[in-house]
Amino acid sequence: MSARDPSEQAIKDILETIKKDNVKFIRLQFSDVLGFPKNVAIPVHQAEKALTIGIWIDGSSIEGFTRIDESDMILRPDISTYQILPWRSSFDSFHEKVERVARFICDVYTYADKPFDGDPRSVLKRNLDAAAELGYVFNTGPELEFFIFKRDENGQPTTEFVDHGGYFDMAPSDAAEDLRREIVLALTEMGFEIEASHHEVAESQHEIGFKYGDALSVADKVITFKFAVQTLALMRNMHATFMAKPIAGINGSGMHTHGSLSKDGKNVFYDPDKDRQLSDTALYYIGGLIKHTRAITRVANPTINSYKRLVPGYEAPVYISWSADNRSALIRVPAARGNSTRAEFRSPDPTCNPYLLFATMIAAGMDGIKNKILPPDPTDVNIYHLSKSECDARGITMLPATLMEANDALLADPVICDALGSHVVEYLTRVATAETEAFHREVHPWEQKRYLRY
Numbered sequence: 001m002s003a004r005d006p007s008e009q010a011i012k013d014i015l016e017t018i019k020k021d022n023v024k025f026i027r028l029q030f031s032d033v034l035g036f037p038k039n040v041a042i043p044v045h046q047a048e049k050a051l052t053i054g055i056w057i058d059g060s061s062i063e064g065f066t067r068i069d070e071s072d073m074i075l076r077p078d079i080s081t082y083q084i085l086p087w088r089s090s091f092d093s094f095h096e097k098v099e100r101v102a103r104f105i106c107d108v109y110t111y112a113d114k115p116f117d118g119d120p121r122s123v124l125k126r127n128l129d130a131a132a133e134l135g136y137v138f139n140t141g142p143e144l145e146f147f148i149f150k151r152d153e154n155g156q157p158t159t160e161f162v163d164h165g166g167y168f169d170m171a172p173s174d175a176a177e178d179l180r181r182e183i184v185l186a187l188t189e190m191g192f193e194i195e196a197s198h199h200e201v202a203e204s205q206h207e208i209g210f211k212y213g214d215a216l217s218v219a220d221k222v223i224t225f226k227f228a229v230q231t232l233a234l235m236r237n238m239h240a241t242f243m244a245k246p247i248a249g250i251n252g253s254g255m256h257t258h259g260s261l262s263k264d265g266k267n268v269f270y271d272p273d274k275d276r277q278l279s280d281t282a283l284y285y286i287g288g289l290i291k292h293t294r295a296i297t298r299v300a301n302p303t304i305n306s307y308k309r310l311v312p313g314y315e316a317p318v319y320i321s322w323s324a325d326n327r328s329a330l331i332r333v334p335a336a337r338g339n340s341t342r343a344e345f346r347s348p349d350p351t352c353n354p355y356l357l358f359a360t361m362i363a364a365g366m367d368g369i370k371n372k373i374l375p376p377d378p379t380d381v382n383i384y385h386l387s388k389s390e391c392d393a394r395g396i397t398m399l400p401a402t403l404m405e406a407n408d409a410l411l412a413d414p415v416i417c418d419a420l421g422s423h424v425v426e427y428l429t430r431v432a433t434a435e436t437e438a439f440h441r442e443v444h445p446w447e448q449k450r451y452l453r454y
Contacts, residue, residue: 010079014051015047018047018082021102023044023047023100023102024044024099024100024101025043025044025101025102026041026044026046026101026102026103026104027101028040028041028042028075028077028103028106029103029105029223030105030106030107030108030121031120031121031355033353033427033428034353034431035351035356037226040057042055050077054077056075072110073108073111073116074108074113075106075108076108076109077104078104078105079104081105081220082104083190083191084189085100085190086185087232087235105223107119117422117423118421118423118424120424121216121355123359123419123420123421123424124219124358128214128216131261131365134370136263137214137261137262138214138259138358138365139259139260140214140218140259140361141210141212141213141257141259142222142256142257142354143209143255143257144208144209144225144226144253144255145205145207145253146229146241147202147204147205147206147240147246147247148162148179148180148206148238149162149204149238149239149246150239151237151238151239158239159246161203162176162204163203163204176204178236179236179240180206183232186232187208187225190228192210192221193210194208194210194211195209195210195211202247202251203250205251205253208225210225215362218358219355222255223354226350243303243305244303244349244350244351245305245309250314252314252316253309253349254316254347254348254349255352256344256345256346257358258342259345259365261365267338267339267341268281268282269282270337270338277337278333280372283374284365284369284373284374285343285368285369286322286333286368286375287373287375288364288369289331289343289364289368290375291364291367291373292360293364293399294399294406294409295360295406295409295410295412295413295415295416295417296357296416297347297400297406297409298400298406298428299352299353299356299410299420300349300352300360301351301406302351302428303351303403303435304403304439306349307400307401309349312384313384315327317329317330317399319379319397320396320397320398321378321394321396322379323378323380324378324380326380328382328383328384329378330347331346345361347399356420356424359419359420360419362419363415364415364416364419376394376395377394403436404432406432407428407429407433410425411425
């Protein structure tokens with residue numbers, strides 16, 4: 001059943017569920033090209049209209065959507081994404097939830113009743129459909145890192161740490177630990193299967209991992225995850241940020257993304273008779289990802305700040321390489337085999353739009369498979385310890401160092417441009433140009449500290 005045309009019975013069933021759940025308001029959520037969640041709130045009596053006809057919106061004010069002369073767009077809820085928002089419920093005197101707010105994630109359609117080219121969710125669905133034509137299902141499992149900071153007396157975010165823990169520390173109960181527990185409980189209530197929750201390497205840095213799944217549902221979960229984390233932090237007068245590198249001199253935040261392909265429910269990356277038990281399909285997928293990774297970087301690392309994370313010395317990958325074990329490589333194949341065989345793409349950061357990231361990853365992988373692109377030899381040594389000449393001898397190149405360099409790589413890659421579509425590519429180029437020009441005009445405190453005495 002598609003989100004575009006659910007059956008009458010499916011609509012009837014979900015309306016009955018909404019009534020039973022005592023929902024009073026519904027948020028119709030979607031994402032702009034940059035990955036920021038947007039929503040339109042409707043009273044519950046509009047639910048049937050939303051599910052059968054859709055809800056019209058003005059797309060001209062949404063980042064990356066459309067021009068004012070063609071702004072009418074319609075939101076069509078995907079009924080499979082129905083969830084209660086736990087933190088938006090009211091309670092009676094017995095602490096029973098009595099009035100609830102629910103949400104649907106929506107696909108965006110044009111006034112001509114066609115999927116909108118600038119809707120990131122539609123971009124991903126188009127690429128997944130192309131993989132499905134070859135018999136493949138693309139599964140992903142991202143690991144999102146984030147920082148929790150204090151707010152000042154005016155409620156504005158700061159970069160002051162909430163805790164001073166380290167990797168996997170089991171600290172005494174503090175505000176950050178309590179918040180992380182609340183996040184896990186809320187996400188669990190929303191249907192997430194949380195696999196791990198722990199303190200990360202840097203002070204006030206945390207990670208919560210959830211179970212892998214098909215790329216579309218996981219992309220929906222990433223958007224929901226970020227929204228939930230930031231909302232619950234705000235309710236505790238703290239600020240959660242997914243900024244790639246909020247503080248110099250310590251680790252930044254990544255979104256390592258595991259990917260695998262299956263056919264008929266079977267993981268096709270696993271072959272017990274091959275070297276490293278990796279099938280030819282797995283190698284071709286990795287080869288495609290490596291071939292197109294410089295272009296994908298524009299989507300995986302979408303801000304000026306993203307490239308402050310992609311520097312040697314802080315665990316983020318900067319060298320285009322792959323390995324079965326080496327964490328300094330861009331693509332790592334974890335030890336698990338069988339149905340858990342997968343390739344971990346380590347460069348993305350959590351400011352990226354997951355719909356666009358997954359779309360480019362599957363497009364690159366499919367190109368690798370269709371054209372039998374083998375990756376270079378694996379690099380099983382710490383690349384950070386290699387000299388430039390040693391890297392050159394091994395054919396190891398580097399990721400783009402700036403947003404504009406990544407955007408130029410995108411424009412030079414027809415496969416990834418086609419995966420995103422001209423509407424999205426043109427908008428990403430405008431953003432990269434505007435951000436770079438604005439950054440060049442800004443005088444940074446580092447410059448004042450270093451040059452003011454001249």
